[in-house]
């Protein structure tokens with residue numbers, strides 16, 4: 136798939152997620168790696184209902200704008216994307232959501248979400264039955280990107296289901312394909328809804 140097709144597919148997903156209420160007030164960010172391994176990330180401050188293919192910019196592995204995008208600001212959370220790509224070299228797509236249910240659920244949990252007994256947990260990488268226990272890490276929120284760099288590296292082995300939650304902030308999910316990244320994000324959001332509604 137060429138670069139324009141990748142951007143097009145991402146824009147469609149981003150707009151569909153906006154319609155779910157997952158990206159209010161210009162929040163959330165998205166990225167992908169093109170066929171040459173170049174990282175493309177959404178620009179800062181874009182209203183996701185108006186997102187276009189022009190709203191992606193290329194960055195280096197530290198999250199700094201490529202020379203052709205000098206002066207354009209990448210999303211404030213670009214470093215989180217770069218860290219995920221560094222930790223998991225097979226990942227090509229990263230999606231972020233500010234869905235209400237993960238935000239609400241994370242405010243009543245501490246360091247992890249324990250998932251067991253749901254059919255939909257088979258949407259997570261490596262899970263083929265509702266009977267296993269899946270643990271999804273919950274990180275604290277922080278405006279310092281160095282915190283996420285450290286914390287994600289430290290928790291790498293617990294990131295085996297292709298996603299995590301940031302407390303009172305949202306979710307990140309990834310995959311080697313866009314379909315896989317979507318599956319992880321949507322599985323996590325659905326489980327967060329079920330868990331929150333069961334307990335509240």
Ligand SMILES: [Zn+2]
Pocket residue numbers: 162163164212231233304305
């Ligand atoms: Zn966010």
